[in-house]
Amino acid sequence: MKRLVLATLVLLVAIPLAAQAPKDWKMRVDRSTSASDPDAPGAIKFVTTASGFQATNPQAAVYWNPANATKGTYTIKGTFKLLKPSGHTNYYGLVFGGSDLEGPTQKYIYFMVAQNGTWLIKVRDGDATTKTVSEKTPSDVVTKPDASGVSTNALEVRVGADSIAYVVNGTVVSTTPRTGLTAVTDGVYGIRINHLLEVQIDGFGLSK
Numbered sequence: 001m002k003r004l005v006l007a008t009l010v011l012l013v014a015i016p017l018a019a020q021a022p023k024d025w026k027m028r029v030d031r032s033t034s035a036s037d038p039d040a041p042g043a044i045k046f047v048t049t050a051s052g053f054q055a056t057n058p059q060a061a062v063y064w065n066p067a068n069a070t071k072g073t074y075t076i077k078g079t080f081k082l083l084k085p086s087g088h089t090n091y092y093g094l095v096f097g098g099s100d101l102e103g104p105t106q107k108y109i110y111f112m113v114a115q116n117g118t119w120l121i122k123v124r125d126g127d128a129t130t131k132t133v134s135e136k137t138p139s140d141v142v143t144k145p146d147a148s149g150v151s152t153n154a155l156e157v158r159v160g161a162d163s164i165a166y167v168v169n170g171t172v173v174s175t176t177p178r179t180g181l182t183a184v185t186d187g188v189y190g191i192r193i194n195h196l197l198e199v200q201i202d203g204f205g206l207s208k
Contacts, residue, residue, distance in 0.1 A: 083199060
């Protein structure tokens with residue numbers, strides 16, 4: 001009888017844990033190739049929470065739902081709460097204009113912030129190529145971790161007819177034209193979290 005009760009309890013516990021995986025979302029791991037900046041051991045965890053998602057990243061990863069694709073003018077946003085900073089600077093934020101995210105010709109633009117109060121904009125173009133749109137730039141509007149290691153930053157990407165605005169906590173920190181490196185904005189949008197970080201993501205979504 002005790003064994004039956006124990007088995008039932010295990011089953012009841014396992015069901016909600018399995019249900020935490022975001023339905024239809026995919027993940028692409030971006031493993032470190034740097035001997036001086038290695039990944040941590042363990043598996044990535046990306047789960048649903050009451051208000052959004054939580055990502056625990058021993059390795060870097062991009063997360064997306066293939067249904068989350070858009071074109072034209074739009075705004076994507078998300079509030080990123082850094083729960084566990086790393087021992088050195090690592091970035092997290094939004095991905096947009098994505099294509100072939102599971103293949104060798106993956107491409108997307110990403111806008112991210114870091115615990116040292118900087119932001120950056122880059123383009124991933126293929127498995128091994130990244131192109132810098134805006135270098136790591138310090139800004140007072142990027143919230144740094146408090147004494148407990150926690151910080152919250154609301155990020156937005158506003159894709160207009162001719163330009164793109166990049167917003168942190170309600171302030172536009174940069175704009176780029178819809179030409180050159182940031183010409184392709186149609187496609188999948190999602191989230192990128194670099195390695196050694198734990199982040200809660202709330203209010204992620206799109207508006208037209």
